[in-house]
Amino acid sequence: MSGYLYYPGCSLAGSARAYAESLTAVLDTLGVRLREIDDWNCCGATEYLTLSPLAGYALIGRNLALAESQRNGSDTLVAPCSACYVNLAKTDRYMRESPVMREQLNGALAADGMHYTPGAVAVRHLLEVLVEDIGLEELERHVTRPLTGLRVAPYLGCLVSRPDYDRRWARREQPLELDRLVAALGAEVVDFPLRTACCGGHMTQISPDTGFELIRRLVEAADRGGADLLVTVCPMCQMNLDAYQGEMNHHFGTDYRLPILFFTQLIGLAFNLDASTLGIGSEVVSARDALARIGVEVPTVEGEPAPPRRAKRSQELPMPAPLAEGDR
């Protein structure tokens, strides 16, 4: 497996350290090499672009230029954070499409003797690399502790599959890549329609009532689906759902205790890696009870799928089958 250029972004060095630790542990196991680009800077988040587009895009473009100059055979730039991923992909796309933008940004970069050739690197999210490049079969091969019996709500957040500049996701409204990955680990995917709904973003700071309601919907939907825990692919989503769950409960008078893990933590558990190397324990809503369901009580055999939760009534009309992979 050839190496990938790696853009960690600020969260992975801070609030989402568990993400950084678990992805390192998992990729080491898979033998995938990440090469962190030297001297990277802020991805631009959302603020810069609204204040000063040129400065914002130039900030992002600097990361792309660094990646290009450090390519050395790898031409995929992996970002684990959804916001970083979108910003980098967006800038590359705009530079490919707009000669004006290309000229302006490269003009700005030239101040530091830098240059970016649009399309020089392919910006991709870690989830996509794991599912498409490494492949579910390879992941399954490393699963030594199937997560049988663990019911998981797969949550992508709003940024990964939208706006999807390069049409990488087959079903943008409800991408199933994370579902398939979770299933490959042996866990049960629960019905969770809010895969791509908003986690609240910065609303927790600006308008807490709105933020809490957005968090509530996600937690409530996962709970209704019967989830033991929810996995995310984005540091912002993880923080909102995990750190603000208590305040949300307080606001609505509810008592949800839904653990929020990074998908890499779940993969690490299935690979039978030590929980401490996966950053487990650093979450606010403890995953201890949920994780007790695997590895301890539940035997590690391929189980029958869980029975439907409602008994079928005789007059009930049949439901259509779920849309199969590859259907139009």
Added chain:
Amino acid sequence: MTAANGKHRFAMYWAASCGGCDIAVLNLHEAILDFAERFDIVFWPAVMDAKYRDVEAMPDGSIDLTLVSGSIRNAENAEIVRLLRRKSAILVAFGSCATEGCIPGLANLGTTAGLLDVVFDGPGTDNPDHLRPASRVAVPEGELHLPAMEPLVRTLDQVVEVDYRMPGCPPESERIAEVVGLLTAALDGKAGLPPRGSVVGAGHSTVCDECQRDRSAKRISEFRRIQQLPALDPGLCLLEQGLPCNGSATRDGCGAKCPLAGAPCIGCYGPADGVVEFGARLLSAFASVVDASEPEEIDRILDGLPDPVGQFYRFSLAGSLLRGARAARTATATRESAP
């Protein structure tokens, strides 16, 4: 016009030519004696001394039959063929160079300047002062003149009107004997002349007509060079063995000597009657039987023809529709890149 001695007056000129056509005529063997009986040779630089001014002194139309071999490369070639045209009753473009341009015509793939660079400054040439031939050079004795090279090699009919064309590199001697016999009979008034402008000394179909190799419906999955074949099937069509044989589009008349000897036809007899572009016929035929439908696979098979222009235009470039395109583009590119 017939000379006082009852002989017809004959001339043969070589323009840009290797001399092979002249040798092919001499190769008539004993028949050359008959030839000498029937013709007064008034001008034939390859075999006898002659002066242009002698030709200039002849009355217009006084030469009964003139064969011109070679393509038109320089001002001298052009001047002499115009002179001969004026002096000749029948002018035959003789051999591939005169009819189609032949090997000299491939010079049109580059510029004259580029050609001179290769010749006068190539790795095998010691020319420290980078001298080039010039059409006028002043020396102490006066000014020397050399005929200027023309920017493009031309076929004879691009310079003067020709009465007949006789293809081949060189034309086969038997065919020459036939044609000379035919024209002699006509000059003697014993037979009619063939229609003006027609091809003489060749057939009306293509080389496959004379080739005895076994053929079936064609599908080519690989083009190969002869040394890449494990063994040459002695009886099977060469094209079907993957050898790029030009026989299917090349006018018959040579007796299919090359393919019958196991060497692919290279196309020296030119196209069949009425064909607009020889190279087009060949490339269309080859491409039609490429056994592939996907672009990648088609590409792979076509990669077996590393020099398609050399394959399809070896003899006909100077007479082809796009004969000057590459020279012109190269010249433009050179001019534009010049400071």
Added chain:
Amino acid sequence: MSIAPSTSPFEPVVLAFTCNWCSYRAADLAGTARIKYPPSVRLIRLMCSGRLDPAFVLRAFASGADAVVMTGCWPADCHYRIQNVKALRRFELLHRVLVDLGIEPERFQRVYASAAEGQQLAAAFTRIVDEVRSLGPLAWGRQPGIAAESEAPADEPSTPALEGVPG
């Protein structure tokens, strides 16, 4: 005599060969729907792109076309089942030959268009004209020095009554 003065912008002449069943009808559809494309594109109808003899393309370039387009049915949608595949094979080989003969690759292109794709065909024509416009005229016959051929006799391919090369 028809060479545009150097001050006026160059407008290429593009000859497009069309298939009676798909691209010609797409061109008809472009007309019916009043979809615009540059007037420098001129069409010739064949029954199938498989009828396109390489000699037609060479003749077109020799007679003054700045670009030639082969249009036809999409792969596997040929009205004559598989004949567009033969067209494709010839296109590929002819393209190699043309490049070796000094014609820029953009001057000979192929475009697929079903009978319903008037819009797409017009867009392709517009794109090709733009590309060729930026290449400039082919005009190899009028290069300095090359024009020496003009002294050729009546045997020149173009009949004397025809004008020289437009564009």
Added chain:
Amino acid sequence: MTRAGRGAAAPAEPRVGVYVCHCGTNIAGMVDVEAVRDWAAERLGPHGVVVARDYPFMCSSLGQELIEQDVREQGLNRVVVAACSPHMHEKTFRGACERAGLNPYLCELVSIREQASWVHTDRDAATAKSKAIVAGGVLRVREHAPLEPLRVPINEATLVVGGGIAGITAALEIADAGFPVHLVERQPSIGGHMAQFDKTFPTLDCAACILTPRMVTAGTHPNITLHTWSEVTEVSGYVGNFTVKVLHRPRYVDTDLCTGCGICEEKCPARVVDPVFEAGIGYRKAVYRPFPQAVPKFPVLDPESCIFFQRGTCKACEKLCPTHAIRLDQQPEEVTLQVGNIVLATGFESFDARRVEPYGYGRLANVFTSLEFERMSNASGPTGGRIVLRDGVTQPQTVGIVHCVGSRDRNFNAYCSAICCMQSMKFAHLVREHTDATVYEFYIDIRAAGKGFDEFYQRVQDEGTIFVRGRVAEVTDVLHLPEEAKHDGQLIIQVEDTLVGRQRRIPVDMVILSVGLEPQPDAEEVARRFGITCSSEGWVIERHPKLDPVATMTEGVFAAGCALGPRDIPTSVATGSAAAARIIGRIQQREMALEPIRATVDTERCSGCRICNDLCPYSAIEFDEARAVAEVNPALCQGCGVCVAACPAGAISGTGFSDAQILGQIEGILMSTNGTGGSPATEPERAVPA
């Protein structure tokens, strides 16, 4: 090298007439037709043009008479008409020439409308291009040779593919005219989608009541052979003379013995969801008739769901059949049919609503598709006509009907599905008729353009249905707190109400998705099999969308019904009848003239290289081993010209599109049209003022 082409030599010195059409202002508005006329007369004079005229409408009888008169009086032996596409009026002008005694193939129609006036905006450029097009036509027509059309006999039998209402109509019309018809249907019964419906809009008459008599007539008609549970696997030949292979899938029932009593179906223990006729909300047995009025009356046995085929034991049907008609060892059977014409009435498939994920179909139990609702509202359907939620019991109190699901949506299909406004309003009426529910219609625009349609729209409005103009964003069971707490268990429809200009969240018990119509999933493959073309969506392309809406580009193959695009029942019936009328006319002619565009080999020049031998998909090229030459069988040749372009010896020539004709056209089209010599301002010598 000489310029001699390979076409047949012109019989006499060409005398060409050029006729430039104004087409009202269609051409004259963008092309200076007088300038084109004058230019042709002057500059093309050396190429044989002896008369050039313009006329407001060349295709009018006066325009045609102009040509006829010139042919007679001026001895024209070639005609070029510069007007519209040859696909429009080639026959017209050839006819005019023929009436004047000139071989019709000595006429060339060049298009300065579709190719110039309609696609360009610069009058000078369009005029210059028109001159070039005319010059191309003149230099081409010089090389034309007189031709005779090929005549082929028409087989009386017709193949109709698809047994929906369009196919049934076409089959009945042809059969009633006295000619044999083979009607092929993929499903066990004819009837198509219409058989699934309860009511038809806007009259609300019962679908079964009007359809079943026609099905029975088709099933018993002496001139109609039904091939149900069958598919066309191969088509070869050409108009008048197609050979078609039809695969009869095994029914596992001997139809000679079966009486259609239904005991096998009743006794069959395997009960499975019926995704086809019952649209997935009802059940059928492993041996079944899709519905009681099925034609033919014989059941089919589906081995996928049959206990015997899956587990090896059962055979209840075989044991209990009173006439011993069950044949569990039946094999597929292929029959070969000879037909002269073909009607493709292959219909549509409903859009798969699961693809619009935000609408939750397949996840949210009480989201239904239009086809599911059709079956539910049908008295003989799975609920006996009761409008209920997925639990099979509860009547909805509120119903939301969503229009344009999969239609008018660039993510799915850009086109309008034509029937979904009307079917949605029909649903609203039916819900109101059967329940007290409040009904919402969520629409983009109401398209009620048919006869009685808008009146129906008014009626449904009067009945109290609430119309909300806006595209539904989402159907969800995720509630927004606190205001939606009371709607737990219901569905929320999120929509931007564009008439009031705000977002609304409307709670409902039941959602009906009015799904669009899509081509059959194998439409492209079928098109390829029948040698016709489809649009990029997959609908059959008509020969002309307005003037020839049921013919295809392929002679002898017609289309009807929704194979051509979304349409309602009356239009499906109309196109079925229209296709039938076209075919009956042809059969009565007994033979038909085809364009004489064929390849021929000059065997004198053929060297027997065998380059061409493998190039013809119709096997028209034969190699004569004895003479070592190739020959073209004109009966099989379709005139594509591939072998003409391939022949290395130049020994193959093609009529209608000879080298000389095309090279002439190239020369003409590339002729300078804006040079100084031909200034239209000067009075042309040969012009004949109109």
